[in-house]
Amino acid sequence: MVTSDTPSAASDPPSPGEGEALHGTPVVPGVAHAPALVVRTEVDPARVAAFDDGALDTDAALQAYDAAVEAVADGFAAKAARASGAAAEVLTASAGLARDRGLRKAVRKELASGTGLLDAVAAAVEQFAGVFAGMGGLMAERVTDLRDIERRLVARLVGAAEPGVPVPDAPVVLVAEDLAPADTAGLDPALVRALVTERGGPTSHTAIIARQLGIPCVVGVGGLRGPDGPVPGEALLVDGTTGEVRRRPDPHEAERLVAADAQARAASAAWCGPGRTRDGKPVKVLANVADAASAAAAAEAPVEGVGLFRTELCFLDRAEEPSVAEQAEVYAAVLAPFVGRTVVVRTLDAGSDKPVAFATLDGEENPALGVRGLRLAAGNPGLLDRQLDAVALAAERTGTDTWVMAPMVATVAEAADFAGRVRARGLRAGVMVEVPSAALLAHRVLEQVDFLSIGTNDLTQYAMAADRMASDLAHLTDPWQPAVLQLIAITAEAGRRAGKPVGVCGEAAADPLLAQVLVGMGATSLSMAAAAVRPVGAALGGTHLDACEEAAEAALAASDPAGARAAARAVLAELGAADRR
Incomplete structure (x- = not known):
């Protein structure tokens, strides 16, 4: 599942990055100042470790895979029905990719060779990811979607919750390596004040959906997820016009910039x-x-x-x-x-x-x-x-x-x-x-x-x-x-x-x-x-x-x-x- 942390301001740990500015590609203009919600997308390791990969024969394993596929695809389709525009587009495409017959064929081939179910899914996804990446262009963009589908399939197979961005209870800046369409499409702009990702470009699915939602967004931020990158709860000032992400900014200056941006947005809204x-x-x-x-x-x-x-x-x-x-x-x-x-x-x-x-x-x-x-x-x-x-x-x-x-x-x-x-x-x-x-x-x-x-x-x-x-x-x-x-x-x-x-x-x-x-x-x-x-x-x-x-x-x-x-x-x-x- 997705793990995240947003400690309160009172518990903010000291940071060596205070005042440091990270830079990426600006995608959606706007200024936001809020604590970082650092998202790590992974399926519950305990559930994965407890899953008995050898307990299913080939037919039973393939049936389990088919059931997981339908659950994941139906989830994408349900979200697509509640969305519109670019969000609906990419969610519908993800539902189709989850049901892809070629992917199923690759899983079945792995199972027939004696590979366990989880390893078979991983091998099939790796095969397709390599093909997509090798094609380049728009097909390479689907690798992020494919990895998201893999995580959701594994979660269904081991009985864990599907990964996804948790709903914050206070305003945050969402920080992630990358975001899948299913995560981005459901974001609430009232709580997610900005998006900052390490991967992706100006026309990635994350960028396109962020633009549709009007959430300030900066992508391709180097050093974002390294050991010296922002930590959960750390205050960030995101400028979606310049592409600058400032760590632990002066709070008074940050609020002044946010207020000026809000004033400009209000004028635009009129x-x-x-x-x-x-x-x-x-x-x-x-x-x-x-x-x-x-x-x-x-x-x-x-x-x-x-x-x-x-x-x-x-x-x-x-x-x-x-x-x-x-x-x-x-x-x-x-x-x-x-x-x-x-x-x-x-x-x-x-x-x-x-x-x-x-x-x-x-x-x-x-x-x-x-x-x-x-x-x-x-x-x-x-x-x-x-x-x-x-x-x-x-x-x-x-x-x-x-x-x-x-x-x-x-x-x-x-x-x-x-x-x-x-x-x-x-x-x-x-x-x-x-x-x-x-x-x-x-x-x-x-x-x-x-x-x-x-x-x-x-x-x-x-x-x-x-x-x-x-x-x-x-x-x-x-x-x-x-x-x-x-x-x-x-x-x-x-x-x-x-x-x-x-x-x-x-x-x-x-x-x-x-x-x-x-x-x-x-x-x-x-x-x-x-x-x-x-x-x-x-x-x-x-x-x-x-x-x-x-x-x-x-x-x-x-x-x-x-x-x-x-x-x-x-x-x-x-x-x-x-x-x-």
Whole structure:
């Protein structure tokens, strides 16, 4: 089970790290000051030691494994039903991974060779973890989920409680090596004031869910879990804007910073749209949604529509392709709350870490660089055509202004073919810029389509050739990387010259500081988790367009992500102060 400690302030042990600052990659802005809740995820060792591995024959052991799998998967599914958006997505995917037939086959093979049940599970998980890690990219991100599934299976087998983050009874800063989706999705922002992890990157599952919940978050913090790292109950000051985690800060200074942050958050919470800079430059602020529930919630926010409807997330649990009528019903439920506004529908981004049974190819050596997204249409054009028929039917039924874009477009020819299919159904056509080639050829792609939308998560990963989950590479998977910013700038400039919209729908759009830089580059819309809408809108509303443009120039001239952040922040602070004089 998870073990943790949060001693009271009166029992805080002396620490050699007093005043020391640790640094990581900032993910969700905000300042928090609270005692550390240090989480160690492990199954009760006494229960594991007492488990008689040799008491079960092969058939009985496999039956016990199957029962544990169903209990764990059902637990994920139940949590997914209570969640929405990114949290529901990753929990549903984890339920599918727990039930994976290949994993079961590996366990059965180990059992047949005489391996005990717990060792068989460990060996099978190790085999799959090695395969996932070797694939790199999005598949490597699933290793954290796989390890979490292993711990939960073992707990079920030995009769222990499943691991999970305990519910604190007072505000804390959650400190962990990493967090699984099932842990992060259930956090209460009123009690968990900040997340600090040693592993993970800006687009890891922990980061994405923290952003959805609006919890200040810093990932990839070196030295966090070593012998000299923070101890349970130690006061931490976390700055999710700079990535600094200060140990045992001066309490008066810490409270002053928290109060200032709370004041800024309160001002942001009052923002009610529409999106525009201080001098009136319109910038559409949009929401990312995954299903009818998240769409209904997002429609209550001050957004001008949906910039990214992830259609594949509606079908992660479907073994067979839904009919056109079934799909249309699902899509209409998402479109309906946005009548009078715009919804951008992304066609199936199946493959890699989002396996959709009726679409994804089996046995690919490197799915992250394989047949995913639009590439599936090459071998199965009917799949795309049926989806477009359903989208068109849902748009006609609801009357919502519906745009459609394709993921993983790499060539001008792909963009042209997709645009033809979409326009034949009376809809506006666009593509996502996730592959660097699409950014470099954005001017030519825009000759074929009506708009572009930049997916910064994949664009960063592919541009930097860095696994999103590798904590050692978190500095490379940072969207503030100058090379990534340059690709975004190229794309936005192409849109400006063509007079066509270029939006950003990746996680980068949810960073208020980066949002101002993106607008300075020429982004015409920003789409994000609903929790980020007001902070981003307020940041844009307090800044003139020329300040955004100067901040963009400063960031592009920097040599590393930290320098880009600092340069943009300095420009905006200086010009903001000048405006107030």
